[in-house]
Amino acid sequence: MPESAWRSTACILCECNCGLEVELGGDDGRQLVRFRGDKQHPASRGYACEKPHRLNLYQHARDRVMTPLRRRPDGTFEAIDWDTAIREVAARLAAVRDTHGGDTIFYYGGGGQGNHLPGAYATATRRALGSRYRSSALAQEKTGEFWVSDRMLGSSTRADFEHCDVALFLGKNPWHSHSIPRARVTLKELAADPARTLIVVDPRRTETAEMADLHLQVRPGGDAWLLAAILAILVEDGRVDHDFVAAHAVGVEPVLAALRAVDVAGCCARAGVPAAQVREAAKVIGGARAFASFEDLGVQMNQHSTLVSYLHKLLVVLTGSIGKPGTHFFPTTLVPLWGGASAQPSPVVGARIVSGLVPCNVIADEILTDHPKRYRAMIVEAANPAHSLADSKRMREALRALDTVVVIDVAMSETARLADYVLPAATQFEKAEATFFNFDFPENCFHLRPRLFPPPSSQPGPLPEAEIHARLCEALGVIGDDVLAPLREAARAGRAAYIQAFMARVLPDPRLTHMAPVILYRTLDLPETHREGAVLFGVALRAAMASPAALARAGFRGTPIEIAGQLFDRILAGPSAVVFAVDDWAEVLRRIATPDKKIHLDLPDLLDELGKLLATASAGPDPADPAFPMVLSAGERRSFTANTIMRDPAWRKKDPAGALRMSSEDAAELGVGSGDRVRLTTRRDSVVVTIEVTPSMQRGHLALPNGLGLTYPTADGEPATGVAPNELTASEDRDPFVGTPWHKFVPARVERV
Numbered sequence: 065m066p067e068s069a070w071r072s073t074a075c076i077l078c079e080c081n082c083g084l085e086v087e088l089g090g091d092d093g094r095q096l097v098r099f100r101g102d103k104q105h106p107a108s109r110g111y112a113c114e115k116p117h118r119l120n121l122y123q124h125a126r127d128r129v130m131t132p133l134r135r136r137p138d139g140t141f142e143a144i145d146w147d148t149a150i151r152e153v154a155a156r157l158a159a160v161r162d163t164h165g166g167d168t169i170f171y172y173g174g175g176g177q178g179n180h181l182p183g184a185y186a187t188a189t190r191r192a193l194g195s196r197y198r199s200s201a202l203a204q205e206k207t208g209e210f211w212v213s214d215r216m217l218g219s220s221t222r223a224d225f226e227h228c229d230v231a232l233f234l235g236k237n238p239w240h241s242h243s244i245p246r247a248r249v250t251l252k253e254l255a256a257d258p259a260r261t262l263i264v265v266d267p268r269r270t271e272t273a274e275m276a277d278l279h280l281q282v283r284p285g286g287d288a289w290l291l292a293a294i295l296a297i298l299v300e301d302g303r304v305d306h307d308f309v310a311a312h313a314v315g316v317e318p319v320l321a322a323l324r325a326v327d328v329a330g331c332c333a334r335a336g337v338p339a340a341q342v343r344e345a346a347k348v349i350g351g352a353r354a355f356a357s358f359e360d361l362g363v364q365m366n367q368h369s370t371l372v373s374y375l376h377k378l379l380v381v382l383t384g385s386i387g388k389p390g391t392h393f394f395p396t397t398l399v400p401l402w403g404g405a406s407a408q409p410s411p412v413v414g415a416r417i418v419s420g421l422v423p424c425n426v427i428a429d430e431i432l433t434d435h436p437k438r439y440r441a442m443i444v445e446a447a448n449p450a451h452s453l454a455d456s457k458r459m460r461e462a463l464r465a466l467d468t469v470v471v472i473d474v475a476m477s478e479t480a481r482l483a484d485y486v487l488p489a490a491t492q493f494e495k496a497e498a499t500f501f502n503f504d505f506p507e508n509c510f511h512l513r514p515r516l517f518p519p520p521s522s523q524p525g526p527l528p529e530a531e532i533h534a535r536l537c538e539a540l541g542v543i544g545d546d547v548l549a550p551l552r553e554a555a556r557a558g559r560a561a562y563i564q565a566f567m568a569r570v571l572p573d574p575r576l577t578h579m580a581p582v583i584l585y586r587t588l589d590l591p592e593t594h595r596e597g598a599v600l601f602g603v604a605l606r607a608a609m610a611s612p613a614a615l616a617r618a619g620f621r622g623t624p625i626e627i628a629g630q631l632f633d634r635i636l637a638g639p640s641a642v643v644f645a646v647d648d649w650a651e652v653l654r655r656i657a658t659p660d661k662k663i664h665l666d667l668p669d670l671l672d673e674l675g676k677l678l679a680t681a682s683a684g685p686d687p688a689d690p691a692f693p694m695v696l697s698a699g700e701r702r703s704f705t706a707n708t709i710m711r712d713p714a715w716r717k718k719d720p721a722g723a724l725r726m727s728s729e730d731a732a733e734l735g736v737g738s739g740d741r742v743r744l745t746t747r748r749d750s751v752v753v754t755i756e757v758t759p760s761m762q763r764g765h766l767a768l769p770n771g772l773g774l775t776y777p778t779a780d781g782e783p784a785t786g787v788a789p790n791e792l793t794a795s796e797d798r799d800p801f802v803g804t805p806w807h808k809f810v811p812a813r814v815e816r817v
């Protein structure tokens with residue numbers, strides 16, 4: 065195999081987007097034959113886990129959508145051509161806008177683990193329709209943390225696990241879920257170094273917990289008590305970094321007063337962790353040279369999730385763990401994915417909107433009502449909410465209640481099956497694609513992956529989302545040749561002339577500025593392999609204006625326009641990721657973005673919530689509902705899970721149907737063993753599932769994998785493999801502040817069948 069035959073791309077299965085090289089094969093050169101880690105990629109540096117090796121099953125999925133589809137009155141679909149599809153979709157959405165207002169057209173998705181350009185182009189379509197409300201998966205996991213961070217810090221932090229001496233993973237299993245670059249290498253280094261301490265808080269003895277120096281095997285849902293106890297011990301032992309707090313924070317007194325009142329023994333008992341172990345953890349964290357921590361779904365999809373995010377941030381700030389190597393930092397972002405709460409709540413339920421996202425758990429409530437401002441139509445792009453959001457039955461009912469549902473997807477997903485129109489997208493190897501998960505530090509990188517080959521040539525075949533949105537905007541009459549022709553002409557005269565024309569024609573006209581993504585796509589003269597990268601010119605311009613110092617250190621100099629041009633060209637030159645920002649630890653604390661540039665420790669509503677929690681500390685665990693005595697963690701990351709990106713069950717080398725994990729004690733009591741089938745019942749549904757008995761689970765705790773229960777065509781029809789976790793969850797089980805779901809705390813029972 066000559067080296068030149070390897071093509072540069074990236075993995076699309078988790079947010080790390082590791083750089084990959086792929087060998088193409090097959091008669092038409094469209095088979096993804098072999099993958100290897102890309103050593104040129106500045107963040108992943110040759111790393112890849114076991115998951116991408118059979119990405120060919122994504123590219124050649126048997127349930128791929130190959131033509132636009134329209135639902136017939138009897139519920140079946142018929143193939144239609146693109147002109148009909150675009151004309152009808154534009155007309156139906158325009159009719160909803162004209163009758164009920166554009167704000168009743170809801171947008172969901174915009175990108176998944178590997179593809180964020182669709183969302184960037186969709187902003188034009190949304191503007192053209194006057195659509196105002198939107199959401200994505202972030203509003204069922206990260207919005208609590210974003211809200212707390214925004215109020216405390218004015219921004220969100222990430223952590224430097226490569227250089228810390230104490231690492232904490234709170235409700236996170238990075239061995240399987242990654243989320244930090246080269247996770248397994250970093251974890252192994254942490255575990256092997258006696259001078260460094262790895263702390264894991266997880267009810268399950270996960271692969272990561274197995275490597276830890278300290279595994280705090282918390283009772284499911286017990287994290288708020290555990291963190292309260294750790295913080296109280298820090299205060300009691302005099303381990304608060306008062307110099308850091310005095311220099312950078314305000315409002316410490318009410319926090320210290322609240323923590324002095326904590327009943328440590330009671331909290332440890334509630335958390336189900338021995339007090340001596342909690343004291344040990346507090347001592348290690350308080351004595352750390354550099355403390356790095358990461359909270360994830362185990363706490364963010366659980367009871368008290370926003371309170372836990374607050375307590376977790378207090379731990380970071382009170383130990384002075386921001387702004388030094390091995391601690392926390394504010395990354396330079398190309399597109400900020402986080403933000404604070406909007407002034408206006410959601411129109412029907414009045415739910416808090418954080419980072420511009422309506423809480424996923426209220427979407428069905430916003431539809432299934434006769435409220436005049438209920439959502440009437442929905443555009444779903446690169447997401448599968450009928451499967452991924454709480455309470456699938458109710459979500460299906462909500463989708464059916466809408467006037468028009470348009471799904472833009474590569475596959476006939478659970479959501480696409482409920483659409484009025486399905487618009488087939490090119491896969492992530494058939495178009496240029498990228499993500500804005502750029503959180504590296506001090507060198508931050510961005511990767512525009514050129515397409516490996518064009519979309520299938522069959523007519524009418526799939527199209528890149530950029531093309532779909534451009535056609536929709538044209539059909540809606542918001543852009544036309546009057547605007548596009550002069551810009552195309554300027555493009556032919558070179559980049560400088562183009563920029564000049566763009567600045568003169570587009571920027572002064574707000575109506576056109578809103579259409580900038582599709583205007584750039586229609587008029588910039590880019591190679592076919594990179595065309596969908598056009599929107600990045602606008603992104604580069606934003607970054608040039610927002611982060612001039614970090615971009616200058618990465619070698620981009622001049623006026624913002626010049627910097628944007630250089631960065632854009634550098635991104636297009638690829639083929640691997642490019643370092644677009646070089647940061648400096650000395651600058652981090654200057655990025656505290658609250659109005660007074662201080663960290664705000666005193667959040668009265670959350671201190672109040674802490675007070676309520678502490679009032680129950682000595683009461684012992686809540687009595688379980690006798691009908692549902694166990695706790696189900698609905699949706700765990702495992703070796704072969706990747707949300708619903710990989711639909712073919714053959715992808716999973718192990719455990720293709722996704723077993724229910726159960727402790728040895730519970731299995732013995734029930735008289736069942738690994739491989740047996742049991743009935744699992746929650747308040748919402750009842751399913752029969754195969755179990756895996758494992759000492760890694762604690763008594764009373766159950767876990768189902770995420771992303772299973774997908775239908776997939778076989779010789780015998782379209783069976784579903786495994787259990788779809790959200791058939792079992794309820795949308796009202798959610799956080800009181802930001803509406804994030806309690807998927808890791810689903811009351812359940814198990815019976816023999």
Ligand SMILES: Nc1nc2c(c(=O)[nH]1)N[C@H]1C(S)=C(S)[C@@H](COP(=O)(O)OP(=O)(O)OC[C@H]3O[C@@H](n4cnc5c(=O)[nH]c(N)nc54)[C@H](O)[C@@H]3O)O[C@H]1N2
Pocket residue numbers: 077078079205234235236237238240241242243265266267268270282283284285286287360361362363366697699700701702703704705706707770771808
């Ligand atoms: N293989 C794989 N990797 C992925 C993904 C994937 O689908 N598959 N998805 C990606 C995405 S979208 C995300 S958001 C991340 C999520 O990454 P993680 O948050 O690591 O994912 P989970 O496995 O869902 O949950 C983490 C842990 O929470 C624990 N947990 C359950 N209940 C509790 C509790 O009460 N307290 C505490 N402290 N822990 C608890 C579980 O035992 C589990 O080990 O993973 C990303 N990476």
Ligand SMILES: Nc1nc2c(c(=O)[nH]1)N[C@H]1C(S)=C(S)[C@@H](COP(=O)(O)OP(=O)(O)OC[C@H]3O[C@@H](n4cnc5c(=O)[nH]c(N)nc54)[C@H](O)[C@@H]3O)O[C@H]1N2
Pocket residue numbers: 176177179182200201202204205361365445446447448449451452453454472473474475477489490491492529698699700706707708709770789790793807
């Ligand atoms: N019970 C429970 N529910 C959960 C979780 C859990 O732990 N437990 N985890 C949650 C989390 S953290 C997340 S992030 C969400 C994820 O849920 P979603 O955000 O809904 O994402 P996916 O399930 O990955 O769906 C991605 C869709 O994009 C399609 N797709 C792939 N490539 C392309 C492309 O190039 N273009 C287009 N247009 N479409 C494409 C795929 O076919 C698929 O239908 O699930 C959440 N749901």
Ligand code: SF4
Pocket residue numbers: 075076077078079080081082111112113114115116242
């Ligand atoms: S860590 Fe994530 S992005 Fe990297 S190879 Fe594994 S699944 Fe793909």
Ligand SMILES: [Mo]
Pocket residue numbers: 201205
């Ligand atoms: Mo996620």
